[in-house]
Amino acid sequence: MDAVPFRETVAIIGPGLIGGSVALALHRNCPASQLRIAGFHAAEIERARALQLAAVITDDPIDAARGADLVVLCTPPDVMPAIAQRIAPELAAGAVVTDVGSVKRWLVAELNAIFGSRYVGAHPMAGSERGGLEAARADLFEGAICFQIPGANADNNARVRAFWQSLGCEVAECAAAEHDEIVARVSHLPHVVAAALLTGAEHLAGDPLRFSGPGLRDTTRLASGPAELWTGILAHNRDAVGRALCDLRRELERVEALLAAGDDSGLRAFLDRAVHLRDRLPQKSQKSAHDAGGTGDFPRRKSP
Amino acid sequence: MDAVPFRETVAIIGPGLIGGSVALALHRNCPASQLRIAGFHAAEIERARALQLAAVITDDPIDAARGADLVVLCTPPDVMPAIAQRIAPELAAGAVVTDVGSVKRWLVAELNAIFGSRYVGAHPMAGSERGGLEAARADLFEGAICFQIPGANADNNARVRAFWQSLGCEVAECAAAEHDEIVARVSHLPHVVAAALLTGAEHLAGDPLRFSGPGLRDTTRLASGPAELWTGILAHNRDAVGRALCDLRRELERVEALLAAGDDSGLRAFLDRAVHLRDRLPQKSQKSAHDAGGTGDFPRRKSP
Numbered sequence A, B: 001m002d003a004v005p006f007r008e009t010v011a012i013i014g015p016g017l018i019g020g021s022v023a024l025a026l027h028r029n030c031p032a033s034q035l036r037i038a039g040f041h042a043a044e045i046e047r048a049r050a051l052q053l054a055a056v057i058t059d060d061p062i063d064a065a066r067g068a069d070l071v072v073l074c075t076p077p078d079v080m081p082a083i084a085q086r087i088a089p090e091l092a093a094g095a096v097v098t099d100v101g102s103v104k105r106w107l108v109a110e111l112n113a114i115f116g117s118r119y120v121g122a123h124p125m126a127g128s129e130r131g132g133l134e135a136a137r138a139d140l141f142e143g144a145i146c147f148q149i150p151g152a153n154a155d156n157n158a159r160v161r162a163f164w165q166s167l168g169c170e171v172a173e174c175a176a177a178e179h180d181e182i183v184a185r186v187s188h189l190p191h192v193v194a195a196a197l198l199t200g201a202e203h204l205a206g207d208p209l210r211f212s213g214p215g216l217r218d219t220t221r222l223a224s225g226p227a228e229l230w231t232g233i234l235a236h237n238r239d240a241v242g243r244a245l246c247d248l249r250r251e252l253e254r255v256e257a258l259l260a261a262g263d264d265s266g267l268r269a270f271l272d273r274a275v276h277l278r279d280r281l282p283q284k285s286q287k288s289a290h291d292a293g294g295t296g297d298f299p300r301r302k303s304p
Helices: A019-030 A040-049 A061-065 A076-090 A104-120 A154-166 A176-199 A216-219 A227-235 A238-261 A264-279 B017-029 B043-048 B061-065 B075-092 B107-116 B155-164 B174-199 B214-220 B225-236 B236-260 B266-277
Strands: A009-013 A034-038 A057-058 A068-073 A096-099 A121-124 A145-149 A170-173 B009-013 B035-040 B056-057 B070-073 B094-100 B120-124 B145-149 B170-173
Touching: A009 A019, A009 A061, A019 B145, A034 A061, A034 B145, A040 A057, A040 A104, A057 A061, A061 A076, A068 A076, A068 A154, A076 A096, A076 A104, A096 A104, A096 A154, A104 A176, A121 A154, A121 A176, A145 A154, A145 A176, A154 A170, A176 A216, A176 A227, A176 A238, A176 B174, A176 B214, A176 B236, A176 B266, A216 B214, A227 A238, A227 B214, A238 A264, A238 B174, A238 B236, A264 B174, A264 B225, B009 B017, B009 B061, B017 B035, B035 B061, B043 B056, B056 B061, B061 B075, B070 B075, B070 B120, B070 B155, B075 B094, B075 B107, B075 B225, B094 B107, B094 B155, B107 B120, B107 B174, B120 B155, B120 B174, B145 B155, B145 B174, B155 B170, B174 B214, B174 B225, B174 B236, B225 B236, B236 B266
Parallel strands: A009 A034, A009 A068, A034 A057, A068 A096, A096 A121, A145 A170, B009 B035, B009 B070, B035 B056, B070 B094, B094 B120, B145 B170
Antiparallel strands: A121 A145, B120 B145
């Protein structure tokens, strides 16, 4: 996949869906890379050990980060700064840090203040409404876009880029504020809308939700994502999400006006345009996350 | 499946995704039932013939309807009244008519005026964004809710109910106006929202859609449905869809206010509620429509 296979020692802090998938993808794609994992829940640590996910599996992030060439913060964004404070003094000379946080403006400012140019922020656009290590998959990042927020050190930027590419990602560089605007539109807004389709319908006469079919189930899949994690994500991107919500309300008003005016050719043009735009959405070669299995068939380490 | 297997002669007018799936399900579940099919597109008729979908496959709905015990109108709702006018004088004594139209208030009034109590309106809550006979599946209706709008003749209501049950549906009786309010919330509104998430994002700086991941793709799946069909559906349910859109806008305003006020516990409560509601959505035992194959493995007729 890469000209030079990634062979650094990697510490994963937080082996949930994303951290666990980083571990599985490294095992599969980069057998020369060594892994150190820190978990925060006993069950998670136990499962990571049962899966033989890494040589070192600990409940202490300092333990995992020490001796790593690259540290990947995979916890919910809310707790990353506190963890960063703890591990920063213990990092090896030359170690770099990246993360998977879904908000970047707030987080990059926090982590830059702690790590300086050793930190290169990232956000792989992959996931599932099923959280936890048991939903992790070696191919989660295959063909996924990974945003990277370049730091001040070009060598570190290149190392972190090589890391995400080695997991199968297509890396797209952008500024933190630009990232937050984009994900507000393609990730945070759809999440809020999925949730609002459900909460908005629950108090109606006749309990319409009980008659729903596959359409509503797919449209609202995102709303099953962990509420605590998503509260933090939305709260740390509140301005951009607010703007996205306001824009969507205007678009819905426009459709209401078409309906009220009996403007069926306008309605048709709106629906035609949407069909066209959906055809153009990026297609990953793999099946989407909720169709596939979890870690059941791990380990699948390739021979070097 | 049923105490008395369905064994009437069935005419299917319009063998697209739904009509084709009715044919496949009848073949599989009711081998004693005879089939007559009328198509309106040469390619569709050719494919139905290649699949040996029925003894009679014609381009004339009168031909198909003559001699049938039960006629199922499976075209887009817009054209059903014109077809009904043509076949009504040719129906056998004792024949009943049902349909699959996604709007009922307007359509039931139209078809009642033509067929009287021989007509019993229905709407199976099953489908796929992939239209056409090539997407039809024998198990499309397995476990799906089918709304039935009872007519004036109890025997005819019972016969039509037995028909939909024999395809695997769970039949739910309701009034036409009630049906239209329910589907406005669980089907038409999600369709409009899916489309608006795309059209609302296309003019933004940086072309955010090009960075979307599996979340947006699933949330907008419905927006790939045929624009012409959906224009007719939305137009014939414009009042209820307008009310649903207005309610959703209010719900989104509520979330905007939570974000703007920094009320993260309110935000958390909103997201928690949505997780809970989605867990309670009806689950079909089968995989959802877009995960499964089409008619490739037809015919699978069981021996009687």
